[in-house]
Amino acid sequence: MLKKVKKKKIAFSTILNEISNIKNCDYDLMARTIYFKYKINVNEFIQLYNFLRVRKKFNQDTIDFISTVTCYLSSYDYELRVDYNTNLKPLLISFIESDCYDEKDFFTDKNLLEKILEYAFILDYDFYNRFFDVLEEKKNKLQELNIREGKQIINLIDSSILISNDSYREFDIIDYYMNTKLPPKKMVLLLRKYADSDKLILFKMFASRYDNDYVLKESDIERRLSDRTFFNCFADENGNLIEGTGFEISDSDKIFVLEYLKNNNVPITECTYSAGLKRFKNGFFVHKEKKLVLK
Numbered sequence: 001m002l003k004k005v006k007k008k009k010i011a012f013s014t015i016l017n018e019i020s021n022i023k024n025c026d027y028d029l030m031a032r033t034i035y036f037k038y039k040i041n042v043n044e045f046i047q048l049y050n051f052l053r054v055r056k057k058f059n060q061d062t063i064d065f066i067s068t069v070t071c072y073l074s075s076y077d078y079e080l081r082v083d084y085n086t087n088l089k090p091l092l093i094s095f096i097e098s099d100c101y102d103e104k105d106f107f108t109d110k111n112l113l114e115k116i117l118e119y120a121f122i123l124d125y126d127f128y129n130r131f132f133d134v135l136e137e138k139k140n141k142l143q144e145l146n147i148r149e150g151k152q153i154i155n156l157i158d159s160s161i162l163i164s165n166d167s168y169r170e171f172d173i174i175d176y177y178m179n180t181k182l183p184p185k186k187m188v189l190l191l192r193k194y195a196d197s198d199k200l201i202l203f204k205m206f207a208s209r210y211d212n213d214y215v216l217k218e219s220d221i222e223r224r225l226s227d228r229t230f231f232n233c234f235a236d237e238n239g240n241l242i243e244g245t246g247f248e249i250s251d252s253d254k255i256f257v258l259e260y261l262k263n264n265n266v267p268i269t270e271c272t273y274s275a276g277l278k279r280f281k282n283g284f285f286v287h288k289e290k291k292l293v294l295k
Helices: 012-020 027-037 042-053 060-097 110-123 125-159 173-177 184-191 197-208 218-226 251-263 270-281
Strands: 161-164 167-169 229-231 247-249 285-288 291-294
Touching: 012 027, 012 042, 012 060, 027 060, 027 110, 042 060, 060 110, 060 125, 110 125, 125 184, 125 197, 173 270, 184 197, 218 251, 247 270, 251 270
Parallel strands: none
Antiparallel strands: 161 167, 229 247, 285 291
């Protein structure tokens, strides 16, 4: 979870002591230390220096050193700001202006977001604060959305899914994820405060079926595609399934299930995959023009 960070008070003497001890007058290392360890930019560096020199006298060598460092920082700052304003800040603006509520969905690369926020903190602190203000607003809107989704899901669980005029099927985990992105366990915690007790019990019973659900890895999917899958088969006296006595899910059916989950932004988990196979068994999926259609 992202946390907003406040600027810390830093003693200029601490910074000066550290950069003075950097060997070989490595000004690039000095700049990186000032920016990314102490999280201040050239203007803040100058402000700290001006504040201290009112009360403390520096010898000429130190003044010359600080002047040289400041000149290098100005060039370093310019290069960082070009990168930030051209490549990084526009991404934050896009997220702020988007309908996306969760930064993790928008920024799939966590390291990129951390880099952008680090630059914003150092170079553009007011905008850094604005980002977190907007993020808080989006989180509140997301919670409101999840509450509405949760209440709608409870109604769907209670009424089942209408297939035809007089035919219904049970609400399953695929239906759930087509109505919300929030995992069932988290939805239970959220609805504790906002759902009627009897309806919450109904939802808890549904959610408890998926307590041990997990996302399928590539290797898991490959194994399930290679295994033969049967429903309603009879077994011999040794417990072995008798071929031809039940219903077999074909490889193409399995692939259709996986594609259906993917195309509908449903996470491919043990339970959503199994629910898809069950729908095939019960005739709730049909093939049409090489596309999967939900009845």
